[in-house]
Amino acid sequence: MVAFQTEQLRTFVAVLENGTFDAAARQLHVTASAVSQRIKAMEQLAGQVLLLRTTPIAATSAGGVVHRLARQLRQLESDASTELGLNGTTSDALAIVVNADSLATWFVDALALVPSTAGLMFELVREDEQHSVALLRSGEVMAAVTATAEAVQGCTSVPLGAMEYRAVASAKFLGTWFPRGFSPALLAAAPAVQFDRTDTLQKNFFTDITGTPLSCPQHFIPDTVQFAEAVRLGLGWGLMPEAHCAQGLDTGDLVELVPGHVSRIPLYWQRWKIQSAALDHLTAAVTSAAARALS
Template structure:
């Protein structure tokens, strides 16, 4: 039976978090030689190389599995220390990946529901909802807001609801490009605002309307607030969450390209399948906030699935 020592798992965590054996040794207050010996002992026990000796050091496929184990053990230790009321116990930090639009619209409301007694800390990693589960698989995060409905191995998944988007542009942009009203033919020549090169919202909308691929001028603005500002200032058209375009549509400053056409992106909460009081608290806060903020339907009624 494979059995790693606690100090070995902590050492592997330190190496991956700090990037080098020397930096990990400094954080752990041991020698670099001791760090190297612990990692070698782990690799001998596993019968596989766990770390790529690159700069910074990264986990191999086998190392990713052990990394996740080490992160889970650290969280369980932090939960136990909190329940025992141990003074000076290391505080657990919940690493969570969230897409930018959720972070800019409703996810902070979820964090506001978390107890503020200093017993729980969060580290938010921003990543596109279609790519966030990779961080769950690697063990870098413990939970994710994701578009992936199928649970990652070792995780449970709960539907949250759907983000709703409208394709909009400024009134000036529409007057300049569509003086006689919207048409798919002219649409192909108009500039587009994209979030980043992972963003597929605009591409999918354009393809659905024109049956062709988006190839015109594209501006990349990797910040939700500045993305909205770029659209409002007429740099191009783009899809915006209801909460960010509603006032502009009501005032007439923004105009829908195809009135009434809503793009819905279902979102899901995936988390490690471990008994963690901290993760339970965060999960309850996220699901409660999502129920209030996101569009709900029969297909997104909260229910748990696991893998």
């Protein structure tokens, strides 16, 4: 069993958070040589390289495991300090990865449900729900809203419900590109709005409707609010969460391409499998908010 010292683990986190040995040394009030020696000792214990000496320094695959361990230890120390009522302690922000649509619709409501007496701070990282688990594996975040049901090693996974999307466009756009009404055969010529190049919603809808891979012209707009505005202004068609398109559908400003067709993305809450009061508070809030907001 590899037994890292607490001092070594704190140094490891400091190096990754600051990007260089020198910056980590300044934060820890030690010399850069001392930081280097601690990291070398850890690598000797592990029997493999843990950090890539790049700019900024990055963790190897094995280093990601150590990073997660170090972050977990720091969280447990923070929880203990809070429970002991130690004055002058400052809890680190809980790092959470959230997909853009959850962040724009229901996730901040979840944070508001966390008791203020818990004294928690949050650091949100925005990432596509299909790719968020990589940040859990690397130890960069403590919890994630993800589309991956299988729990990352060292984490638990619970279903939250599903985000529902409808393929919509402005009435003017529909009249321009589908003058006789929507037709799958014409979809390949009509521009689509994509969030970014990892977005799969439009691709999956296109394939479901046409039976072929996405081949239409595409705009890339990586902002949830501006994505919706681009669709409303007629730049292209796109899939929008119910919360973002319901009013437009009611007023007639937006029209469904295929009325009644709903795309559902199941979401899961994954978190570190440690006894942490902070993560327990957060998990209770997230599952409660999701139960109200998701199908």
